[in-house]
Amino acid sequence: MKLSILLSSLLLATVSAHPGGHHEERAVSSQSSHPTYPTNTTLAPNWWNDIVPYGGINTFAHLPHVFCLSQPSETFDIALIGAPFDTATSYRPGARFGPRALRAGSQRQIPAASYNALTGVNPYASWAKITDCGDIPLTSFSSELALAQMTSAFEEIMTHKTPSGGSPLLVTLGGDHSIILGALRAVNKIHGQVAVLHFDAHLDTWDPRFYVGTPFTHGTMLNLAGREGLISNNSNVHAGLRTALVGMGDYRDDTEQGWLRIGSEDIDDLGAKGVVEKIVQRLKGKKVYLSFDIDTLDPAVAPGTGTPEVGGWTMREVKRILRGITTAEDVELVGMDIVEVAPAYDNQGEITALAGAQVVFEVLSGYVKKGELAGKKAA
Ligand SMILES: *[C@@H]1O[C@H](CO)[C@@H](O)[C@H](O)[C@H]1NC(C)=O
Numbered sequence: 001m002k003l004s005i006l007l008s009s010l011l012l013a014t015v016s017a018h019p020g021g022h023h024e025e026r027a028v029s030s031q032s033s034h035p036t037y038p039t040n041t042t043l044a045p046n047w048w049n050d051i052v053p054y055g056g057i058n059t060f061a062h063l064p065h066v067f068c069l070s071q072p073s074e075t076f077d078i079a080l081i082g083a084p085f086d087t088a089t090s091y092r093p094g095a096r097f098g099p100r101a102l103r104a105g106s107q108r109q110i111p112a113a114s115y116n117a118l119t120g121v122n123p124y125a126s127w128a129k130i131t132d133c134g135d136i137p138l139t140s141f142s143s144e145l146a147l148a149q150m151t152s153a154f155e156e157i158m159t160h161k162t163p164s165g166g167s168p169l170l171v172t173l174g175g176d177h178s179i180i181l182g183a184l185r186a187v188n189k190i191h192g193q194v195a196v197l198h199f200d201a202h203l204d205t206w207d208p209r210f211y212v213g214t215p216f217t218h219g220t221m222l223n224l225a226g227r228e229g230l231i232s233n234n235s236n237v238h239a240g241l242r243t244a245l246v247g248m249g250d251y252r253d254d255t256e257q258g259w260l261r262i263g264s265e266d267i268d269d270l271g272a273k274g275v276v277e278k279i280v281q282r283l284k285g286k287k288v289y290l291s292f293d294i295d296t297l298d299p300a301v302a303p304g305t306g307t308p309e310v311g312g313w314t315m316r317e318v319k320r321i322l323r324g325i326t327t328a329e330d331v332e333l334v335g336m337d338i339v340e341v342a343p344a345y346d347n348q349g350e351i352t353a354l355a356g357a358q359v360v361f362e363v364l365s366g367y368v369k370k371g372e373l374a375g376k377k378a379a
């Protein structure tokens with residue numbers, strides 16, 4: 001795919017990125033030293049290879065699509081894969097439409113014009129080969145069967161190689177949060193135990209015994225992951241917590257499972273910088289799986305989700321925290337997901353989907369930047 005862009009749509013992107021900003025119209029100067037740009041309707045050869053943000057079939061950020069599950073020899077540095085699943089939810093369902101919404105929310109991320117000035121990288125036009133692998137065809141009739149399906153699919157993706165023979169970064173577009181269990185199984189097979197950095201309003205380490213006969217839910221899967229030995233028992237982090245509890249025993253259980261808790265209000269005392277420092281301190285030297293539940297954000301920022309909790313972080317705070325963590329020297333990212341985007345509860349401005357797509361952009365920016373700093377170059 002040719003990574004270019006129509007000048008007109010680049011202008012559109014620039015102008016709309018600065019609403020009410022400094023792009024005031026001025027009378028065109030008549031000074032002859034200023035070049036003029038007359039309208040030119042002569043078309044360049046193959047002009048149709050250009051990308052417009054409002055056109056095309058929605059792959060994530062207009063990246064190339066390959067259905068990776070049936071193409072075992074396909075290589076990529078980063079695999080984006082959708083897990084459209086929501087039958088393990090406890091409140092409002094609808095996250096099965098998350099992958100679709102996230103792809104739609106990513107359409108203004110155009111590979112030729114996605115330079116992240118704060119990270120100093122364009123994640124889509126650097127060394128990393130990034131492929132939108134499509135969606136895992138998960139059943140909606142049995143959560144247990146779906147878990148077997150997603151585990152198999154994630155494991156299949158993780159058997160793929162990068163162009164230089166390594167293991168790819170797994171990026172999952174959820175889906176309700178339970179999909180992390182399948183992803184962690186697959187990542188564990190390649191990397192062994194990982195530390196989980198869990199952005200969420202909720203603990204998700206709840207004891208499966210509370211859910212008699214149906215242990216696999218979007219509130220228990222981190223507990224299950226611990227029992228399966230997939231994740232570290234002393235270096236995981238929750239960030240953005242603010243849910244109500246059954247009682248303080250929930251925190252004791254959580255601590256026993258190896259979790260550090262950063263509450264949403266902690267940012268008032270620590271600042272975004274302090275939150276980053278606390279997380280990096282905890283994750284230093286670890287292989288890290290970053291899981292981002294969209295309900296970390298305040299419902300004013302991200303209403304389109306299944307179990308909203310008021311009093312959350314803003315996207316501006318989250319961008320800074322993600323940048324700080326993903327560019328930290330001694331934190332090795334091996335997988336990520338963005339989960340619980342349920343577009344039926346989003347607003348007409350698609351703000352939840354936009355925020356979710358931005359989370360992916362920020363994390364990939366940090367990941368690709370670190371690769372650049374380590375000497376990786378475009379093939
Ligand atoms: C008009 O556009 C065509 C196609 O991009 C280009 O080849 C040509 O040089 C342009 N002409 C002028 C006068 O800028």
Ligand SMILES: *[C@@H]1O[C@H](CO)[C@@H](O)[C@H](O)[C@H]1NC(C)=O
Nearest residue numbers: 229232233234255256257258
């Ligand atoms: C963590 O797991 C190791 C074995 O993998 C075990 O020796 C250790 O006691 C565990 N720590 C806690 C706090 O459970």
